[in-house]
Amino acid sequence: MPDYNEFLERIFEILKPFAKQGVILNKHSELVTELGLTSLQVMELIEQIEDHFDMSIPLNILPDIRTVHDLATQLEKLGR
Amino acid sequence: MSLFDKFQPIIDIRAELEKIGIMPFGAVTEKILSPTEGIVNGHRVILAGTNNYLGLTFEPECIQAAQQALVEQGTGTTGSRMANGTFAGHIALEQELAAFFAKQHCIVFSTGYAATMGMGSTLAGPGDVIVLDADSHASIYDGVRLGGAEVVRFKHNDAADLEKRLRRLGERTANTLIIVEGIYSMLGDQAPLADIAEVKRKYGGMLLVDEAHSLGMLGEHGRGVAEAAGVEDAVDFTVGTFSKSLGAIGGYCVSDHAELEAIRFAVRSYIFTASPSPSVIASTRVALRLMQERPELRERLWANAQRLYDGLKDLGFQVSPQVSPVVAVTIKNRDQAIAWWNQLMHRGAYVNLVMPPASPTTDSLLRCSVSAAHSSEQIDRIIDAFASLKPDNTQAVN
Numbered sequence: 355m356p357d358y359n360e361f362l363e364r365i366f367e368i369l370k371p372f373a374k375q376g377v378i379l380n381k382h383s384e385l386v387t388e389l390g391l392t393s394l395q396v397m398e399l400i401e402q403i404e405d406h407f408d409m410s411i412p413l414n415i416l417p418d419i420r421t422v423h424d425l426a427t428q429l430e431k432l433g434r
Numbered sequence: 435m436s437l438f439d440k441f442q443p444i445i446d447i448r449a450e451l452e453k454i455g456i457m458p459f460g461a462v463t464e465k466i467l468s469p470t471e472g473i474v475n476g477h478r479v480i481l482a483g484t485n486n487y488l489g490l491t492f493e494p495e496c497i498q499a500a501q502q503a504l505v506e507q508g509t510g511t512t513g514s515r516m517a518n519g520t521f522a523g524h525i526a527l528e529q530e531l532a533a534f535f536a537k538q539h540c541i542v543f544s545t546g547y548a549a550t551m552g553m554g555s556t557l558a559g560p561g562d563v564i565v566l567d568a569d570s571h572a573s574i575y576d577g578v579r580l581g582g583a584e585v586v587r588f589k590h591n592d593a594a595d596l597e598k599r600l601r602r603l604g605e606r607t608a609n610t611l612i613i614v615e616g617i618y619s620m621l622g623d624q625a626p627l628a629d630i631a632e633v634k635r636k637y638g639g640m641l642l643v644d645e646a647h648s649l650g651m652l653g654e655h656g657r658g659v660a661e662a663a664g665v666e667d668a669v670d671f672t673v674g675t676f677s678k679s680l681g682a683i684g685g686y687c688v689s690d691h692a693e694l695e696a697i698r699f700a701v702r703s704y705i706f707t708a709s710p711s712p713s714v715i716a717s718t719r720v721a722l723r724l725m726q727e728r729p730e731l732r733e734r735l736w737a738n739a740q741r742l743y744d745g746l747k748d749l750g751f752q753v754s755p756q757v758s759p760v761v762a763v764t765i766k767n768r769d770q771a772i773a774w775w776n777q778l779m780h781r782g783a784y785v786n787l788v789m790p791p792a793s794p795t796t797d798s799l800l801r802c803s804v805s806a807a808h809s810s811e812q813i814d815r816i817i818d819a820f821a822s823l824k825p826d827n828t829q830a831v832n
Contacts, residue, residue, distance in 0.1 A: 388753050397568070401589070413585040424698050 355433030489807025519709030546675025549685025622760025
């Protein structure tokens, strides 16, 4: 199972197009309020991570996720 | 920060629409003239966004049965199915639905939403797993969120992706519920139920199919996509609604599992809400019978669906992936979709405007639903209204 940093790296890669000009993505970037992801885009992000790492991500983790760090942390927990 | 902050996007879009004088959401039907015509927001229109698939809403026999029930049984049951709200008609309808579906057990709910949400929230709980199609209806998502099971999505209509997810679950498939729809409400595409049933047989778990938009439309008896695919035995629970092909309101769940009779007393949307009014039950019972006695309604519906689908496709619109009583035109630009919805109203056609997140993608939809009660001439008028949106009919619209 990938570790936290591998998840983080992949999430940054997928989120690149969402970073507004002059804003540097970091692990504290907030997916909805800062990067402006819609609920559909959050689901697309989840799907892309699932495909890349060949894993299933339960929707139940979503309420605990605000930042990139939250997401990477939850994903790492799934593998434990 | 206030409680209202999260509503700001809705407040903004409402203000934007009000400014341009277009109110597509909650359009008011000021007068309903027939199953296919009405006066909506001041415009006399052909109704092409009502889900009145078999056109039974004005059926004299249904109306007469409802009137008689009103006179004999009153306006409402004033209570839950579990308390005083189960009348003889509710039981009769459950028996008739079970017989129609060739299943042993049936629960009648007050709405289709209550049926789907209730079953989704009750069948699988903490420690169980739900694997659902990504494009599932909001009632399914709401239900599974309430139930507390682990919820995993599979890619829309992709049996191979479902298989991958079931394989990952290993032994946990024993307490897994798979949820799909027969015909999907937004684009009208059908689930590949034969493939999904095969995956279920291979890996285990139970299968719930929401046939809300396919009841009365597919299969030899009109039981839906599962019947048409020949896989009814693989379906553990079928849910659906009376508010579309049966022209009333209410919902149901049928199953061969004897446990459904116990589950009935665990579904909160069954217990803690008033039961359907006797008049609604009465008209639904007649509509269910008429649906079986008049297969020609289904034939007319599909002929109309084909006519509208071909007409819009020939105009160059991006239509749904397959012919269905739901014919949706995809439009990438939201403002274009709003403007066109308004122009269609002025041209005499009411359709549904669907914008994200209600649409399955980031695109908007002009969603039409066809009725058996539409005449060919009315279908042509709907097509003509769409044709007026495009000065150049040869250019594909994205």
